[in-house]
Amino acid sequence: MFKNKVKKLLEELKEGRIDIEDAYEALQFLPYEDIEFAKIDFHREIRRGVPEVILGIGKTDDQIYKIAKKIMKNGGNLIITKLDEKMYKKIKKKIPYLKYNKLASIAYYDKNQVEKGKGKILILSAGTSDIPVAEEAYVTCKLMGNDVEKVYDVGVAGIHRLFDQIERMREARVIIVVAGMEGALPSVVAGFVHSPVIAVPTSQGYGANFGGISPLLTMLNNCSGGIAVVNINNGFGAGYFASLINHL
Numbered sequence: 001m002f003k004n005k006v007k008k009l010l011e012e013l014k015e016g017r018i019d020i021e022d023a024y025e026a027l028q029f030l031p032y033e034d035i036e037f038a039k040i041d042f043h044r045e046i047r048r049g050v051p052e053v054i055l056g057i058g059k060t061d062d063q064i065y066k067i068a069k070k071i072m073k074n075g076g077n078l079i080i081t082k083l084d085e086k087m088y089k090k091i092k093k094k095i096p097y098l099k100y101n102k103l104a105s106i107a108y109y110d111k112n113q114v115e116k117g118k119g120k121i122l123i124l125s126a127g128t129s130d131i132p133v134a135e136e137a138y139v140t141c142k143l144m145g146n147d148v149e150k151v152y153d154v155g156v157a158g159i160h161r162l163f164d165q166i167e168r169m170r171e172a173r174v175i176i177v178v179a180g181m182e183g184a185l186p187s188v189v190a191g192f193v194h195s196p197v198i199a200v201p202t203s204q205g206y207g208a209n210f211g212g213i214s215p216l217l218t219m220l221n222n223c224s225g226g227i228a229v230v231n232i233n234n235g236f237g238a239g240y241f242a243s244l245i246n247h248l
Contacts, residue, residue, distance in 0.1 A: 005074070037063055040070045049115070049247065050144060050240070051076030056083030056105070061090040068095060078109040079143055081136065081236045104135040104235070114145035117246035119173030121148040124165070124189065126155030126179035129204040133235040134178040137200065140239025141176075146246050156184045169193050174242040178235065180204030183215020190224035196245060199229045200238045 012018045045051045054067055068078050068091070078098070080091075088100045088107050100107045121141050125134040131152050141148040149172075154162040162185075169175060170193055177186040178200040186199035199222070201215035208214060212232035219229045230237040 038067050040067060042074050042076075045076055049244075051078075053236070054078075054080040056080050056087060056107070061087055065091055065094050068098075072109065072111075077112050077114070077143065078107075079140070080107040081105070081140075083107050101135065101139050103132055104139040105132070106136060106139045106236075108139070108143055110143055114143075115247065117144075117146035117173075117243060118248070119147070119246055120171060121146050121174045121176065121242050121246055122168060122172035123148065123150040123176045124154055124162075124169075124178065124185065125150075125152040126177075126181070126183075126185045127204065128153050130178045130180050130202045133200055133202045133233050134176070136235030137176050137178065137239040137242070138235075140236050141243055141246075144239070144243035146243050154185075155179060155181075156188060159188070162188065166192060170195075174198065174245045176200060176238045176242055178202060178238075179219075180212065180215055181206075181209060183218040186219055186227050186229075187222040187224045190222070190227050195226075197224075197227045198238045198242055199227050200235060201229070201232050203233055 009023060013023045041052045051071055054064055056064060064080060068080065071078055083105055085102055091107065092098050098107050098109055123134050123138050125131050134150060134152060138148055138150050149168065151165050151168065154165060169189060172195055174196055175189060175193060176198045177189050179185040180202035181204065183201050186197055190197045199219040201212045201219055203212035205214065216232055219227065228241065230241065
């Protein structure tokens with residue numbers, strides 16, 4: 001990965017295998033490269049442990065391709081979030097080895113091994129309609145080197161379904177809970193476990209759900225301690241946060 005390339009470069013400079021001019025040439029695009037419509041942050045992997053991730057919304061397929069090409073050229077794994085299948089097919093013509101999880105709307109190329117997380121991450125979805133966001137969190141956790149499991153459709157409308165998962169919940173180092181409608185599930189889960197819970201509201205629900213604002217407010221007003229809340233439909237953000245915790 002990119003941080004290993006930097007370390008190797010510094011070692012070669014120290015040992016006299018390259019000179020200062022060679023090192024300068026290799027580092028000329030640090031900490032980022034400006035390609036007019038984007039400034040690609042190559043130092044992010046060194047700072048955060050994960051290369052820059054591309055948000056697929058609002059970009060053309062050509063813009064995504066050019067950013068992706070730069071990230072891969074500099075040794076980073078590639079993750080493109082919120083990418084619809086039509087756009088993926090256009091980009092895949094230029095990057096044939098690009099993989100895609102349709103349910104999660106994530107395209108990726110994981111050529112490099114990443115540091116493994118310390119424990120297990122468990123992902124719970126309240127309903128079947130919440131699965132796409134939960135799947136986004138799942139794929140993100142996997143790509144960031146974590147042991148992750150998922151259990152779907154265990155919402156409060158049939159709370160006995162959740163009780164069957166108590167042991168798995170207590171074994172997890174971090175739990176991600178994805179819920180739409182009224183968003184009550186994270187508070188229930190947090191009341192049974194000692195691990196941190198990351199709550200993800202989804203836009204699934206009827207009129208008074210307000211496109212996810214109702215479960216967002218419920219999760220922010222939870223009565224159980226130890227819950228962090230990410231934005232509506234932000235499965236990627238939940239997976240990223242869970243991975244940071246699991247790597248501590």
